[in-house]
Amino acid sequence: MIPGVRDYSLHWEAPDRHFALSSRRSYMYVVGCGVKASLFVGNSTVEFGSCSVACAAEAKIMEKLPNGSCDDGIGCCLIDIRVDLRAFTLNISRTSDSARSKKVYAFISGDMGPIFRPIDALRSMLPAGPEFNPSATLEWAIPYQPNCKRAMEDTASYACVAHHSVCVDLPIGGYFGNPYINGGCLKFQPPPEAPSPAPPAVYGSIQPRYLCPMSCGNVSIPFPFGTKLGCFASEEFHLKCLRALPGTVLPVLELMNGRLIITDISIDKGILLVHEKSEPGDLFSDPDTLYALSGKQGVVKWYVVKMSCEHGKLNETTYICVSSHSDCVDVTDDVTLQILGYRFKCTFGFEGNPYTNECTDINECLQPDKYTCNGICHNTFGNYTCTSTSTGTDSHSNSAGHHLVLGITIGLSSGGGILFLAVFVAILTRRWNRTVQKRLRKMYFRKNKGILLEQLISSDKTANDGTKIFSLEDLEKATNNFDHARVVGRGGHGTVYKGILIDQRVVAIKKSTLSVISEIEEFINEVSILSQINHRNVVKLHGCCLESEVPLLVYEFISNGTLYDLLHRPSEQNSSNLLMPLSWEERLRIATEIAGALTYLHSSASVSVLHRDVKSMNVLLNDSYTAKVSDFGASRLIPIDQTHLVTAVQGTFRYLDPEYNYTGQLNDKSDVYSFGVILVELLMRRKPIIQNEHGEKQNLSNYFLCAMRERLLEETVDAQILGGGRDEGVLCMAQLAEECLRLTREERPTMKDVEMRLQLLTGIRVAPRVRQEEEAGPAGDDGHGGVDPLVGQHGSRQFSQEHEFVSSLRVPR
Numbered sequence: 161m162i163p164g165v166r167d168y169s170l171h172w173e174a175p176d177r178h179f180a181l182s183s184r185r186s187y188m189y190v191v192g193c194g195v196k197a198s199l200f201v202g203n204s205t206v207e208f209g210s211c212s213v214a215c216a217a218e219a220k221i222m223e224k225l226p227n228g229s230c231d232d233g234i235g236c237c238l239i240d241i242r243v244d245l246r247a248f249t250l251n252i253s254r255t256s257d258s259a260r261s262k263k264v265y266a267f268i269s270g271d272m273g274p275i276f277r278p279i280d281a282l283r284s285m286l287p288a289g290p291e292f293n294p295s296a297t298l299e300w301a302i303p304y305q306p307n308c309k310r311a312m313e314d315t316a317s318y319a320c321v322a323h324h325s326v327c328v329d330l331p332i333g334g335y336f337g338n339p340y341i342n343g344g345c346l347k348f349q350p351p352p353e354a355p356s357p358a359p360p361a362v363y364g365s366i367q368p369r370y371l372c373p374m375s376c377g378n379v380s381i382p383f384p385f386g387t388k389l390g391c392f393a394s395e396e397f398h399l400k401c402l403r404a405l406p407g408t409v410l411p412v413l414e415l416m417n418g419r420l421i422i423t424d425i426s427i428d429k430g431i432l433l434v435h436e437k438s439e440p441g442d443l444f445s446d447p448d449t450l451y452a453l454s455g456k457q458g459v460v461k462w463y464v465v466k467m468s469c470e471h472g473k474l475n476e477t478t479y480i481c482v483s484s485h486s487d488c489v490d491v492t493d494d495v496t497l498q499i500l501g502y503r504f505k506c507t508f509g510f511e512g513n514p515y516t517n518e519c520t521d522i523n524e525c526l527q528p529d530k531y532t533c534n535g536i537c538h539n540t541f542g543n544y545t546c547t548s549t550s551t552g553t554d555s556h557s558n559s560a561g562h563h564l565v566l567g568i569t570i571g572l573s574s575g576g577g578i579l580f581l582a583v584f585v586a587i588l589t590r591r592w593n594r595t596v597q598k599r600l601r602k603m604y605f606r607k608n609k610g611i612l613l614e615q616l617i618s619s620d621k622t623a624n625d626g627t628k629i630f631s632l633e634d635l636e637k638a639t640n641n642f643d644h645a646r647v648v649g650r651g652g653h654g655t656v657y658k659g660i661l662i663d664q665r666v667v668a669i670k671k672s673t674l675s676v677i678s679e680i681e682e683f684i685n686e687v688s689i690l691s692q693i694n695h696r697n698v699v700k701l702h703g704c705c706l707e708s709e710v711p712l713l714v715y716e717f718i719s720n721g722t723l724y725d726l727l728h729r730p731s732e733q734n735s736s737n738l739l740m741p742l743s744w745e746e747r748l749r750i751a752t753e754i755a756g757a758l759t760y761l762h763s764s765a766s767v768s769v770l771h772r773d774v775k776s777m778n779v780l781l782n783d784s785y786t787a788k789v790s791d792f793g794a795s796r797l798i799p800i801d802q803t804h805l806v807t808a809v810q811g812t813f814r815y816l817d818p819e820y821n822y823t824g825q826l827n828d829k830s831d832v833y834s835f836g837v838i839l840v841e842l843l844m845r846r847k848p849i850i851q852n853e854h855g856e857k858q859n860l861s862n863y864f865l866c867a868m869r870e871r872l873l874e875e876t877v878d879a880q881i882l883g884g885g886r887d888e889g890v891l892c893m894a895q896l897a898e899e900c901l902r903l904t905r906e907e908r909p910t911m912k913d914v915e916m917r918l919q920l921l922t923g924i925r926v927a928p929r930v931r932q933e934e935e936a937g938p939a940g941d942d943g944h945g946g947v948d949p950l951v952g953q954h955g956s957r958q959f960s961q962e963h964e965f966v967s968s969l970r971v972p973r
Contacts, residue, residue: 162263166254170266171203173247174298181248182297185270186241189230189294191281192264194255199239202247208807211237215261215282225278235281241268243807243824244299268296301330306822366393367516376401377410382427383515384464387413393464393515396450420460427513430491430503432460452493452500463491463501464515472502485542486514495596509542601632601707613684613706627691630714632707635659635669642671654710658717666717667702670791672710687713690792693769697757699780699790718780718788723750723838726781728847739845744881744890746785747842748922751893753787754779755915758835761789762828762911767797770826774834775815775848776841796826814848814859819905829905832914836900840864843894845878861901868898889921 190197193215200207216222230236263284302319305311308327311318319340320327368383372391384393392398402412413422421435452461469488472479486504504514512518524544525537533546638659639646649656654672690701705712731740761769778791807826815837817830852858867876874882902908
């Protein structure tokens with residue numbers, strides 16, 4: 161992009177339909193200053209990624225900035241290509257809010273972490289060096305059939321002709337096999353076994369070699385540090401002893417990975433004292449380093465393994481503590497108090513180097529200035545004792561008594577002073593920790609766009625009155641500091657805790673995983689939309705908390721488990737381990753309620769909400785067994801003027817829309833397919849993965865579709881819902897499930913059509929659930945040859961038009 165050009169557009173297409181740009185290892189990098197880049201699918205207006213680059217106006221400032229990997233948008237930025245692309249369009253526009261470079265470069269690379277110098281962007285230079293390798297990856301496939309199953313059916317054109325070959329479905333839409341020539345699969349001949357390597361150790365050298373240099377100038381060099389090969393424990397502890405600096409006589413000890421001049425190494429305290437004029441360089445920007453800045457100037461902390469002592473002790477092969485008189489010590493960050501790793505130190509009463517088994521007993525009696533004894537000192541192994549003299553004349557006894565009283569007085573005074581000092585230090589530490597936590601919470605609140613969300617909720621008149629932004633302290637009190645005993649569910653999108661708020665409301669608090677909350681703007685949009693949703697069959701959102709690293713969502717608590725539990729798991733109160741009876745009316749009502757909630761999400765809001773993970777585990781049941789759709793962690797928002805979104809494929813495999821899985825294009829019909837699987841679960845009362853008659857595992861939806869073509873209705877659905885005039889309604893629901901499960905989206909009905917047809921099956925009114933012992937006796941014929949009267953809490957109701965409604969469903973539309 162040469163100077164003078166403000167807007168630039170570039171289009172790329174794969175050389176043939178056999179190829180697509182890989183979504184697994186493809187990143188678009190933009191190097192320059194003062195530009196914004198947007199990436200679109202093919203020639204469409206569907207944008208699936210953008211980034212902006214800014215620079216400082218002065219080159220001196222850019223030169224001082226540390227090298228980075230484009231995450232901060234200074235000098236360069238990146239767009240993660242998360243879908244397989246056969247074509248894309250890149251638009252680059254110059255902005256006026258920062259310095260501009262003369263040229264702008266854009267390229268695709270499979271490397272996630274190349275290091276860039278910010279000054280190169282201002283000087284219009286591409287990075288140089290062996291680590292810079294902008295190479296992309298193309299996926300390839302045989303595209304004439306959408307998957308292996310369809311390809312194998314066409315034996316004339318199936319490309320995998322050799323025995324012992326396999327066919328693999330690809331997300332870009334196609335298949336590949338190995339090999340493509342007859343007789344090409346030869347029996348594998350394993351190579352001769354090589355001698356098994358020694359088990360890996362945490363350190364490069366567990367013990368230093370003989371005659372290692374132990375000092376450099378005035379600085380001693382204890383193991384695990386060293387200056388020669390075989391004398392240091394790992395590469396991070398490799399030091400170099402340099403010749404004297406100008407104006408000095410003694411040589412200088414320097415850290416290999418940074419410009420740190422070391423003046424002392426402490427094994428006991430786990431610190432390095434460094435010269436004030438040292439420059440850390442990239443030492444502390446590298447996440448793999450074993451060093452951390454201390455709160456004191458001129459002090460650097462170090463540790464030997466990047467894990468806590470608690471986790472390190474669980475692995476005997478990696479936990480190396482060679483001294484029997486040493487302790488493991490956690491090394492923490494002074495600001496965040498996060499555990500960075502662990503190191504060793506000699507236990508109390510011993511001194512030396514625990515890394516070389518040199519922790520020896522301290523003779524405290526030889527150090528009276530450090531270890532006080534008002535009497536006779538006796539050294540013991542790891543400690544010492546002090547006894548007073550009690551022999552002699554009466555004057556000696558009186559003197560001894562005087563000394564005893566004086567010693568007790570001094571001891572009590574010293575003890576009181578130490579106790580006061582300990583309390584004072586504890587109070588200061590507690591206040592300091594609180595200050596650090598408050599700063600962290602404010603930082604996370606700003607990072608998670610808390611101010612923006614507050615304005616959205618306060619300015620939106622349609623938002624629910626109960627929607628609020630909770631403080632982290634309130635939710636910690638509600639969950640007993642997120643106690644594991646409060647966990648009520650775990651899933652791919654996070655963990656759900658049961659909590660009790662200050663106003664005694666029982667809520668469900670969802671703590672999402674870091675991988676789910678990847679774009680905070682999408683999270684803010686989701687919260688703002690969910691705060692407007694007010695539907696009896698959608699779990700109500702009470703609010704959220706933005707003061708933690710991962711935002712928290714607060715929902716109403718639903719106490720009766722999930723639809724999956726009701727259908728497939730025996731009740732805890734049922735000692736016979738049998739499933740609880742579930743009538744046809746109850747199943748029809750639950751299906752209608754779920755369909756109503758999805759219809760509301762798809763078509764009753766200004767921006768449609770695509771759930772993207774509809775399944776029986778995400779349908780909760782309250783005390784009256786009313787269905788509540790939950791878990792919007794994977795949901796996406798789509799404007800009403802768009803027909804679909806291009807996203808990374810996400811959802812539960814057993815409920816996943818096949819066309820969405822192949823193309824990456826998400827629309828409302830994807831939820832319809834998932835709902836069809838729930839209908840099949842309600843009809844057959846079998847799990848989404850079943851074992852067929854041949855002992856093979858099979859998707860329930862595929863099994864159901866085959867059974868509907870080859871078997872009678874009573875051999876396919878649950879026998880409990882047949883008879884009593886219900887057969888016609890069951891058949892109608894089965895036919896509706898078949899339509900929802902069609903492979904082509906255009907052939908599936910909308911959720912609005914599905915809801916209407918289910919309501920017609922119920923006779924317009926939906927029967928509420930009643931307890932089993934309150935239900936009426938066996939249902940008889942309703943006199944119309946159609947659906948039974950619906951039994952509710954207030955008796956039975958029957959409508960004269962039921963038979964006409966049900967019969968009309970079988971007329972082609």
